[in-house]
Amino acid sequence: MTSVFRDLPGQDAVVAQLRRAAAGAAVVLDGRRPEPGAMTHAWLFTGPPGSGRSVAARAFAAALLCPSGGCGECASCHQVFAGTHADLLLVRPEGLSYGVKQTRDLVLRAAGKPTGGRWHVVLFEDADRCTEQAANALLKAIEEPAPRTVWLLCAPSAEDLVPTIRSRCRVVTLVVPASSAVAKVLIERDGIEPARALAAARAAQGHVGRARRLAIDASAARRRADVLRIPSSVTSLGPALSAAAALVRTAEEEAKAVTDGLDEPERDSLRRAFGEGSSGKGVAKAMRGMAGALKDLEDRQKSRATRVKRDTLDQALLELALFYRDILMAQLGADVEFANSEPDLRAVASASSPEATLRRMQAIMRCRERLTLNVAPLLAVEEMTLALAEG
Numbered sequence: 001m002t003s004v005f006r007d008l009p010g011q012d013a014v015v016a017q018l019r020r021a022a023a024g025a026a027v028v029l030d031g032r033r034p035e036p037g038a039m040t041h042a043w044l045f046t047g048p049p050g051s052g053r054s055v056a057a058r059a060f061a062a063a064l065l066c067p068s069g070g071c072g073e074c075a076s077c078h079q080v081f082a083g084t085h086a087d088l089l090l091v092r093p094e095g096l097s098y099g100v101k102q103t104r105d106l107v108l109r110a111a112g113k114p115t116g117g118r119w120h121v122v123l124f125e126d127a128d129r130c131t132e133q134a135a136n137a138l139l140k141a142i143e144e145p146a147p148r149t150v151w152l153l154c155a156p157s158a159e160d161l162v163p164t165i166r167s168r169c170r171v172v173t174l175v176v177p178a179s180s181a182v183a184k185v186l187i188e189r190d191g192i193e194p195a196r197a198l199a200a201a202r203a204a205q206g207h208v209g210r211a212r213r214l215a216i217d218a219s220a221a222r223r224r225a226d227v228l229r230i231p232s233s234v235t236s237l238g239p240a241l242s243a244a245a246a247l248v249r250t251a252e253e254e255a256k257a258v259t260d261g262l263d264e265p266e267r268d269s270l271r272r273a274f275g276e277g278s279s280g281k282g283v284a285k286a287m288r289g290m291a292g293a294l295k296d297l298e299d300r301q302k303s304r305a306t307r308v309k310r311d312t313l314d315q316a317l318l319e320l321a322l323f324y325r326d327i328l329m330a331q332l333g334a335d336v337e338f339a340n341s342e343p344d345l346r347a348v349a350s351a352s353s354p355e356a357t358l359r360r361m362q363a364i365m366r367c368r369e370r371l372t373l374n375v376a377p378l379l380a381v382e383e384m385t386l387a388l389a390e391g
C-alpha cells in the first residue's frame, strides 16, 4: 500500500508521530479513547523553508480524512491532494498579512460539521502572517475547538506565532533533510538521473521542491548560475552596480512569471462568476458589482505580487549567502558537504580571507533585513554588492 507520507524524505520522526496521531484519530471516531498524547485538535507544523511543513500537514490531513488512515489511493486521498476535498479548508495567505475579517470567516466555516462524517480539517499555511487581531480570533477557535475540527497551522518556527497560540498546539518539527534523502526522492519519484539529482539536492540544501525545479527547469538553473557569478564578478564599483541591477531584474522577472500564471485565470473565473457577456435584466447592476469585486481581486493580486517578488529576491540572497558559506568552509579547510560544486569556488576562496568572507555574509544578511523593512530593493541590493566588492 502506498502511503500519504511517502513524500517526506528524511522526516522519519515526524512521519511516526503523524501516523500515531492518525491512528488515535480513528480510535476517537470509533467512540473510544485514544492512547494519551496521540491525537489533539490543534497542530503546528514548523521547519525551515522547503523542509516540507505544508507537505506534512497535507499528508496528515489526508490520513485524517481517509477511511483507511491515509492509503494515498482512494478518492478521499486524491481529493485532499488536489485541494478539492469538501472537509478540507485550505488557507494560503497571498498577501503579506492575513486579516481579522478573513480569520473570523474562516473560524465560522471551520466550525461546521464534516460532510464525510470524519473530521473537518483546516490547513493554514504561513499562519505567521496573521495580524495580531487575526491571531486573537484564531486563538478563540483553537481554545474551544468544535468537536470534529482539526487545525493544522504551518509556520517557519514556533516563535513566529504568539505564545498563546503556540502553547495550545502540538508542535511537529521538520528537520532539514540530508541531500542524499532528497536526491532519492528525485530519482525514484521523478525519474531524474542520480548525479544530476544529487547536485540539485545539494544546491537546494534540503529544499525538496527547489531541488526538483533545479533538476528539471533549465531557466531556474540558469538564474541560479547567474546569482553565483556575482562573487567573482563584483571586483569594483561598476560591476557591483550592474550586478545589483541584474539581480533585482531577474528576481522581478521570475516573480512575474509566477504571478502572471495565477492572475489571468483568477480574473477570468471572476468574470464568469458575474456572467459577463450575458444580457437581460439586472446586467447593469451585476456589472457594477463586478467592478468592485475586480478591484478587490486586483488589490489582492498586487499584494501577492509584492510578496512573491520579495520571496524570490530573498531566495537569491540566501543562495548567495550559501555560496559564501561554502567559501568560508573551504578557507577554513572544514570537512563538510559543499552546496556548490562550481569550479571557481576554490579560486574565490584563495583570493580572500575568512574575515572578508564573514563580512560579506553579514552584508547579505543586512540586505535581507533591509528588504523586510521595505527599503527599495535596488537600493538595498546595491549597498550589498558594493560591500561584496569591498570585502
Ligand SMILES: [Zn+2]
Pocket (backbone or CB within 6 Å): 066, 067, 068, 069, 070, 071, 072, 073, 074, 075, 076, 077
Ligand atoms: Zn485513502
